[in-house]
Amino acid sequence: DTAVSQTPKYLVTQMGNDKSIKCEQNLGHDTMYWYKQDSKKFLKIMFSYNNKELIINETVPNRFSPKSPDKAHLNLHINSLELGDSAVYFCASKQGYEQFFGPGTRLTVL
Amino acid sequence: GEDVEQSLFLSVREGDSSVINCTYTDSSSTYLYWYKQEPGAGLQLLTYIFSNMDMKQDQRLTVLLNKKDKHLSLRIADTQTGDSAIYFCAESIDNNDMRFGAGTRLTVKP
Numbered sequence: 001d002t003a004v005s006q007t008p009k010y011l012v013t014q015m016g017n018d019k020s021i022k023c024e025q026n027l028g029h030d031t032m033y034w035y036k037q038d039s040k041k042f043l044k045i046m047f048s049y050n051n052k053e054l055i056i057n058e059t060v061p062n063r064f065s066p067k068s069p070d071k072a073h074l075n076l077h078i079n080s081l082e083l084g085d086s087a088v089y090f091c092a093s094k095q096g097y098e099q100f101f102g103p104g105t106r107l108t109v110l
Numbered sequence: 111g112e113d114v115e116q117s118l119f120l121s122v123r124e125g126d127s128s129v130i131n132c133t134y135t136d137s138s139s140t141y142l143y144w145y146k147q148e149p150g151a152g153l154q155l156l157t158y159i160f161s162n163m164d165m166k167q168d169q170r171l172t173v174l175l176n177k178k179d180k181h182l183s184l185r186i187a188d189t190q191t192g193d194s195a196i197y198f199c200a201e202s203i204d205n206n207d208m209r210f211g212a213g214t215r216l217t218v219k220p
Contacts, residue, residue, distance in 0.1 A: 042210075045208065048207065090153065098155055101145075104151070
């Protein structure tokens with residue numbers, strides 16, 4: 001069983017499009033995250049949700065909107081995609097001291 | 111500084127020990143972590159250390175923590191080719207957020 005899963009694994013799209021990435025965790029954790037990893041492997045937190053409520057919102061363009069329909073899901077919707085949005089996006093969930101990461105979604109904006 | 115810092119590259123021969131160093135930023139960090147990222151994969155927690163410890167050993171892995179200097183290291187004994195990956199140091203911030211280093215790319219030569 002996959003603990004943290006993301007779909008799709010790869011996403012290639014044109015500039016200006018709107019796309020969503022989905023994340024689900026089956027660990028029963030209360031806290032979920034979205035991270036962005038750029039081409040140089042820098043990993044930056046974007047959002048954190050605890051029990052469906054937003055608790056961290058780093059300096060991220062408002063084209064990015066997270067949505068948590070329930071505790072097990074945290075989806076990321078991106079409007080008006082730009083070239084600079086190309087990256088790998090990781091979802092993670094956390095309970096206590098340990099974060100579990102999903103396999104990542106590689107987004108390529110053409 | 112505000113960044114978790116690591117050297118970007120390390121190359122060792124198979125069978126040697128690898129030592130990856132990290133300096134972190136927040137003296138109140140409760141937990142410090144080492145994550146491993148293999149090509150095309152998500153981050154996998156390797157080990158962590160609680161801030162009131164100065165050493166932790168787990169099979170081939172030894173973590174050393176110098177709280178005074180805010181220095182963390184990961185030693186991998188008898189390094190194998192399968193250990194080739196990017197290793198991320200991370201510190202916990204405010205029990206919700208984590209700050210990651212840029213990652214050290216370890217290359218193990220036969």
